[in-house]
Amino acid sequence: MRDSLNQLHLELEAATTLPLALELTVNGLQQLLDVAVCSIYLHDESKHDLVMVATAGLNHHSIGQVRLTLDQGIVGLVAQRAEPIHLTDAPEHARFRFFPEIGEEGLTTFLGVPIIDRRENMGVMTLQQPTGAFSDEVSSQLVTFAAQLARIVTRFNGLEALNLPGGGRLKRRDAAERRHYQAISGAPGVAFGKAVVIDSELDLASVTEQKPGDSATELQRLRQAIDAVDLDLHAMRDNWDELLPEGDRALFDVYSMMLQSSSFAVEMERHIVNQGCGAATAVRNVVASHMELFAQMSDPYLRQRGEDVYELGRRIVEKLQDGTAGAEKHYPRNTILVAREITAAMMAEVPAKRLKGIISLQGSRTSHSAILARALKIPAILGLENLAMNQLSGMEIGMDGASGDLYIKPSTITRKALRVKQQLRQEEQQQFETIRELPAETLDGVRIKLYANSGLMADLDDAISCGAEGIGLYRTEYPFMIQNRFPGEEEQLKIYRKVLQTLAPQPVTMRTLDIGGDKALPYFPIQESNPFLGWRGIRFTLDHPDIFLVQVRAMLRANIGLGNLRILLPMITNLSELDSALMLIQQAYQELQGESKRVELPPLGAMIEVPSAVYQAHCIARKVDFLSIGSNDLTQYLLAVDRNNARVAGLYDSFHPAVIQALAQVVRAANEQRTELSICGEMAGDPDAARLLIGLGIENLSMNASSIPEVKQSIRQTSMAQLREQVERLLDAESASEVASGLQRVLGRQRLY
Structure with a gap:
C-alpha cells in the first residue's frame, strides 16, 4: 500500500486542475485506505461556510449543495478547532448534523482533519465507515494528504477554480475571466493593450536527439549555433538602439560575453568530446548544471542570473534543431508581452515602440526583463504563478506596474481609475525630476546620502540617471560565475576600472567575493547540508588567500588615479576574520608599492549581517x-x-522589534567609535522604512536605483529632530505591526500606492 500511496502523492502534484486533484484524492484514498467514504469540504469566504466539493461514497448530487457554517456539524467543529477529530459513534455527538439526501445512513465512524496552508484554515477532509475505528496509520495518512491538498488548493485559487452545481451559488470563474490579479511590481507605469503570449518556447529539459554525428561534426554544429545566436543578440541590441541608453543596451553584451566565455562554450565542447553526445544534449546538460548552481543562491540578484543561462541555452538548441527561433510572431501596436519567464531577448524581439508592458509568471525586480522595463519606462508585473496565461492571448489587458495590479478585460470604471493613477504618478515623476539634482536633505538641514546597489555595468547608467551619489554596494561575484576558472588579475582589473571610471569621482563600494555555500561556482562545487551557515563570504576567501589577494590587487590597481574605491568585507562573524582580511589587504598594498605601482589604500569596511557582528x-x-x-x-x-x-516567507519582516533593536545597537557602536555607517538592503529602498532608518541615526542608504527618487522625496519632507524623537519610542514596540502602525502615526499619513 505504501508504494500506491506514494504514487498518489506524485499524481496529485502533477494534477493540472483543482477538480482533477480533488477527484484523485477522494477516489484514491477511498480505495487505498479501504474506507466507505472520503469527502472534502472547502471554506467559502464569501458565504462564511464550508461547502462539499468532492466525495467518493456519498451522493454526488450533494457536491456544491451541502453547506455548513463553522458552528454546524462535526465537520464545522474540525474547522473550528483546527485539529483532527476521530469518533466511533458520530451520530451521538452533540454537533452531529444529519443530511438525509447525501446517503450517509449507517455511517457511525468519523475521522475529520483540517486542510491548513500557512496557518489559513482552508477546509476539512473526512473519512467515514459503518463500524470500528480508524487506525493511527490511516489517521496519519489523512493528515499527510490534507497538508498536500492545502498547497494544491492554494495553487489553484480555491473555489474559484471549481464549477460547482447547485443553482449557481458558486459560479465558476475561468482563470481568464477572472478580472483582477495582484503580484510583484517589476517596473512602474500604467498600460493598456493586447496580450501576446509566448508559450511555445523550447523546454531544455525535454531535449532529445537522434544518434549524434562524430565529435568533429557536433563541435562544428555547436560553434555555428553559438555564432548565429550571437548575431541575433547584436540585432536585438540594435533594435533598441534609439530607445535605450548605452548602459542598458549592454545587457545584451552580457549575453554575448556568456556565450563566448570558456565556462559556457568549452564545457559544452568537453561534453561532446568526452561523452560522445550530440551538441543539443551537451547544451542541455551544461545549462542544467549552471541553473542548479544559480538556483541555490540566496542573493536574489545573483539567483536571477540563472534566467540568462537558460535563455542562451534555449536559443542555441533552437538553432541546432531547425536553424530558426520559431515562427514569426505578430506583435500589435499595443503589445503586452506575457510569458512564464520573460527574458531581455524576448522583449527585444518585439518591434521598437510596440511593447507597452510585460507580465511574467516568474521573475523578480532583479531580472533583466525588469531592469529593461524600467529603462524603457514601461510597466512590468512579475510573480503571477496562478495566471492561466494560455487563455489570455489576444485579450485586452490593463495593468498598473507600480502596485502590481493586473486587470483582464478592464471595465470602463477600471480604465478611468487606472488613468487617474497614471496621471498622479506622472505628476509625481515630474516632482522627482525637479529634485533629481537636489540633495536628500531633511527640513531641518540634515544631509542624507543615497547610493545605488549594482552588480552589472548595465546598472550604472540607471544609478546615475536616478541621482545616486555613488555605488553603496557593488557585487563582484558575477565575473566569477560566467567562467570555468577563477578570473585572473588583469581580467578583474578591466572590469573594476570601467566601473570606477563610470562613477568617478563618486565613491564605489566594492564587496569582495561573497561566494561559497549557496553561491557555488560551476568550476568549484561545494556540497553542504546547510549552506546558509556554511563556507561562504570571508570564510571562503580567507581559506583561499591566493584568490583574495588577486581580487584585492585588481581593485587597488583599478583605483590608480581615480581615488573613488572603497572595499567592503562580507560575512564578518568575528574579529580574527577581520584582522586576517585586513592583513591580506595590507600585504597586497605593499606588494604593489614594491612593484612601483602608485596605489593608495582605500577606505576599508565590514558588513554587519550576522547577529555575532551586531x-x-x-x-x-x-x-x-x-x-x-x-x-x-x-x-x-x-x-x-x-x-x-x-512556507515561512510571511514571517520575514524587517520591522520586527528584534531587527529594529539590532540596528539601534549597531548605530550606537558606530557613533561611539566615530565610524561611518551605511545600510544596503531592501529596507533602505522603502520610503517609510528609510525614514525609520534615518530616525535611528543611519544617514547613508544604498538601494536599487529605481527607489532613489521616492526615498529622496520622502526625506525632503521630513524633520529629523521630530523623527528621531518619535522613532526612539518605537524601540519599545513588542511586534512588527506595532512598529509599522507607530511609524505611520509618526509620518502622519498612509502610503498612497
Missing part, C-alpha cells in the same frame, strides 16, 4: 573606516527565516 559592532568599528549593514541577511539570521521559502 554584538561585536563596537570592536569591529574600531578596526575599519566604515560599517555597512546588510539588512536582508541580518533579518533572515535574526528571525531564522528564509524569505525565499514560501
Whole structure:
C-alpha cells in the first residue's frame, strides 16, 4: 500500500486542475485506505461556510449543495478547532448534523482533519465507515494528504477554480475571466493593450536527439549555433538602439560575453568530446548544471542570473534543431508581452515602440526583463504563478506596474481609475525630476546620502540617471560565475576600472567575493547540508588567500588615479576574520608599492549581517573606516527565516522589534567609535522604512536605483529632530505591526500606492 500511496502523492502534484486533484484524492484514498467514504469540504469566504466539493461514497448530487457554517456539524467543529477529530459513534455527538439526501445512513465512524496552508484554515477532509475505528496509520495518512491538498488548493485559487452545481451559488470563474490579479511590481507605469503570449518556447529539459554525428561534426554544429545566436543578440541590441541608453543596451553584451566565455562554450565542447553526445544534449546538460548552481543562491540578484543561462541555452538548441527561433510572431501596436519567464531577448524581439508592458509568471525586480522595463519606462508585473496565461492571448489587458495590479478585460470604471493613477504618478515623476539634482536633505538641514546597489555595468547608467551619489554596494561575484576558472588579475582589473571610471569621482563600494555555500561556482562545487551557515563570504576567501589577494590587487590597481574605491568585507562573524582580511589587504598594498605601482589604500569596511557582528559592532568599528549593514541577511539570521521559502516567507519582516533593536545597537557602536555607517538592503529602498532608518541615526542608504527618487522625496519632507524623537519610542514596540502602525502615526499619513 505504501508504494500506491506514494504514487498518489506524485499524481496529485502533477494534477493540472483543482477538480482533477480533488477527484484523485477522494477516489484514491477511498480505495487505498479501504474506507466507505472520503469527502472534502472547502471554506467559502464569501458565504462564511464550508461547502462539499468532492466525495467518493456519498451522493454526488450533494457536491456544491451541502453547506455548513463553522458552528454546524462535526465537520464545522474540525474547522473550528483546527485539529483532527476521530469518533466511533458520530451520530451521538452533540454537533452531529444529519443530511438525509447525501446517503450517509449507517455511517457511525468519523475521522475529520483540517486542510491548513500557512496557518489559513482552508477546509476539512473526512473519512467515514459503518463500524470500528480508524487506525493511527490511516489517521496519519489523512493528515499527510490534507497538508498536500492545502498547497494544491492554494495553487489553484480555491473555489474559484471549481464549477460547482447547485443553482449557481458558486459560479465558476475561468482563470481568464477572472478580472483582477495582484503580484510583484517589476517596473512602474500604467498600460493598456493586447496580450501576446509566448508559450511555445523550447523546454531544455525535454531535449532529445537522434544518434549524434562524430565529435568533429557536433563541435562544428555547436560553434555555428553559438555564432548565429550571437548575431541575433547584436540585432536585438540594435533594435533598441534609439530607445535605450548605452548602459542598458549592454545587457545584451552580457549575453554575448556568456556565450563566448570558456565556462559556457568549452564545457559544452568537453561534453561532446568526452561523452560522445550530440551538441543539443551537451547544451542541455551544461545549462542544467549552471541553473542548479544559480538556483541555490540566496542573493536574489545573483539567483536571477540563472534566467540568462537558460535563455542562451534555449536559443542555441533552437538553432541546432531547425536553424530558426520559431515562427514569426505578430506583435500589435499595443503589445503586452506575457510569458512564464520573460527574458531581455524576448522583449527585444518585439518591434521598437510596440511593447507597452510585460507580465511574467516568474521573475523578480532583479531580472533583466525588469531592469529593461524600467529603462524603457514601461510597466512590468512579475510573480503571477496562478495566471492561466494560455487563455489570455489576444485579450485586452490593463495593468498598473507600480502596485502590481493586473486587470483582464478592464471595465470602463477600471480604465478611468487606472488613468487617474497614471496621471498622479506622472505628476509625481515630474516632482522627482525637479529634485533629481537636489540633495536628500531633511527640513531641518540634515544631509542624507543615497547610493545605488549594482552588480552589472548595465546598472550604472540607471544609478546615475536616478541621482545616486555613488555605488553603496557593488557585487563582484558575477565575473566569477560566467567562467570555468577563477578570473585572473588583469581580467578583474578591466572590469573594476570601467566601473570606477563610470562613477568617478563618486565613491564605489566594492564587496569582495561573497561566494561559497549557496553561491557555488560551476568550476568549484561545494556540497553542504546547510549552506546558509556554511563556507561562504570571508570564510571562503580567507581559506583561499591566493584568490583574495588577486581580487584585492585588481581593485587597488583599478583605483590608480581615480581615488573613488572603497572595499567592503562580507560575512564578518568575528574579529580574527577581520584582522586576517585586513592583513591580506595590507600585504597586497605593499606588494604593489614594491612593484612601483602608485596605489593608495582605500577606505576599508565590514558588513554587519550576522547577529555575532551586531554584538561585536563596537570592536569591529574600531578596526575599519566604515560599517555597512546588510539588512536582508541580518533579518533572515535574526528571525531564522528564509524569505525565499514560501512556507515561512510571511514571517520575514524587517520591522520586527528584534531587527529594529539590532540596528539601534549597531548605530550606537558606530557613533561611539566615530565610524561611518551605511545600510544596503531592501529596507533602505522603502520610503517609510528609510525614514525609520534615518530616525535611528543611519544617514547613508544604498538601494536599487529605481527607489532613489521616492526615498529622496520622502526625506525632503521630513524633520529629523521630530523623527528621531518619535522613532526612539518605537524601540519599545513588542511586534512588527506595532512598529509599522507607530511609524505611520509618526509620518502622519498612509502610503498612497
